[in-house]
Amino acid sequence: MTDNERFKITSNDYADLIIDNDQPIVIDIPYSINRINNQYSTIFIPVSYMTYNSVYKFSYEAIPKCYGLLSSGKMEMENNTTLNALQANTLHGEGVLIGMIDTGIDYTNPLFKNENNTSRIVTIWDQTIETGRYPAELFYGTEYRREEINDALLSEDPFSVVPSVDEIGHGTMLAGIAGGYDPNNPDFTGVATLAEFAVVKLKPAKPYLKEFFCIPESAICYQENDIMMAIAFLQQVAINLRKPMVICLGIGTSQGPHMGLDILSSYLMQVNEAIGFSVVVGAGNEGISEHHFFGVVDPEVGYQIVELNVAPNEYGFSMELWGDSPSIFGAEIIAPDGTFIARIPATILKQETIRLEYGETVIFVDNEVRVPRIGDSFLLFRFRSPQQGVWQLHVFEEGFLNMHYHIWLPMEKFISRETRFILPNPFTTLSAPANAEWLFAVTAYNPVDLNIYPVSSRGFTKVDLIKPNVSAPGQNIYAPSVAGTFINASGTGIAAAYAAGTVAQLLEWGIIRGNHLTMNGIDVNRLLIRGAYRDPNVTYPNQEWGYGILNLEGALETAVLAAPVERY
Secondary structure (H helix, E strand, O other), X not given: OXXXXXXXHHOOOEEEEEEEOOOOOOOOXXXXXXXXXOOEEEEEEEHHHOOOOHHHHHOOOOOOOEEEEOOEXXXXXXXXXXXXXXXXXXXXXXXXXXXXXXXXXXXXXXHHEOOOOOEOEEEEEEOOOOOOOOOXXXXXXXXXXXXXXXXXXXXXXXXHHOOOOOOOXXXXXXXXXXXXXXOOOOOOEOOOOOOEEEEEEOOOOOHXXXXXXXXXXXXXXXXXXXHHHHHHHHHHHHHHHOOOEEEEEOEEEOOOOOOOOOHHHHHHHHHHHOOOEEEEEEOOOOOOOOXXXXXXXXXXXXXXXXXXXXXXXXXXXXXXXXXXXXXXXXXXEEOOOOOEEEEEOOOOOOOOEEEEEEOOEEEEEEEOOOOOOOOOEEXXXXXXXXXXXXXXXXXXXXXXXXXEEEEEOOOHHHOOOOOEEOOOOOOOOOOEOOOOOOOEEEEEEOOOOOOEOOOOOOOOOOOOOOOOOEEEEOOOEEEEOHHHOEEEEEOHHHHHHHHHHHHHHHHHHHHHOOOOOOOOHHHHHHHHHHHOEOOOOOOOOEOOXXXXXXXXXXXXXXXOOOOOOOXX
């Protein structure tokens, strides 16, 4: 990538593809390339080449997946819980960085200031602002370091100095829960109150990508390669400052095989294995969305009927069928009025994108795509302007090996609430990257009545990995928002932020205080899983709670100290 080419990164006239650096680029299209890390890069091609059959041309894995927010809030303050009542230890995350990849942060909020009015934020990389002052080798956005943020805080017009704004408030909310503290506000205290922050404000997904996956234009949506670039940036910040870091991801997606083998999950697991790093992710909010179907084809019948209700005026949606290997699956599509639309064959010989039209409804189907590292049978359906009513899929299996299959609709913020399966299955609904084996996946519970947050996604993964790992407070939490206000917030993003603050405390104990100098994310996971509170009347691990309720004190009690090594 050069300065002359970098405009393509943010231009809506160019489409993005994620490639493996070890694989040759075999497309006969003009492109520019921007390196993410040693394993992956993004290439940018003219958006005109991103046609309806791009999965067939470029592969499913190459097309960035779309991620949405995992928390929401309301102004009504009834029955909310302040985090102050949940804090009771002497660890405050001192010397540790909390890496936030989200909607940005309100750096003027007193929660993120020291008592001398300087900032606790070491850097903000705003991917949406183009000044030419991008982080080294990343080629887009603008980085604002602590010195500039401090200058802004001294200004009568801070945003004229550092114009990065969190318009949505989600990033501010999660950062506040993870570690916000204002001595003049007795009503709110975050978890790791002496930690510092490194923040990435993600740029919105490009319009062509939302259109390709039939996501409404108004949906808040971010794309996979920008998240990967954010991770690379945060890694370098921590390395440069020689401080441990916990990365908090309060965003997720229902796209992919729910096995933890997608590109972003693989990258995050590499980071999680490095000394001084830990990655915490929200489990998702798909538990009662009715967006998941689980089935098996009865060989005596020959097919299984899957019914899908489509809401009136639905803009469109994508839908993914993943069948267990070695079986391959196909499907017949039946319109709400009973009209037979098409039979999608189960085959490994003829991979293609099939275009179907029925009235105003247009359906694109990609069949049996070979997804690297996964190998399972895969069908991708994309519905544009779908006719309302109950559609049917008649799913059939070649070989009759009695293997299972799953179908997932998009996450709840990308689709109408009334578009749902008639006979849904609430399990195996974790959002990516919460399915990844060694990432710390956190679901949410209500700290008042100690019940699981009913909206929370449920495990296990498609290959029966035990996820989520634990549960943390995430329902009706008193949380900061935009312009210094507070809201009543819920979601597994909230729980992830709370857990990220807890991990910052654990990293302080392990690395900063010298008790476990080689601590990485895998060590963090093991300690917090062992130390989780478990109700003696409940069997663990289970699909709702994982291994129990997050409990830092329990983790410290079970810790096995590492042999002394050179200080991090």
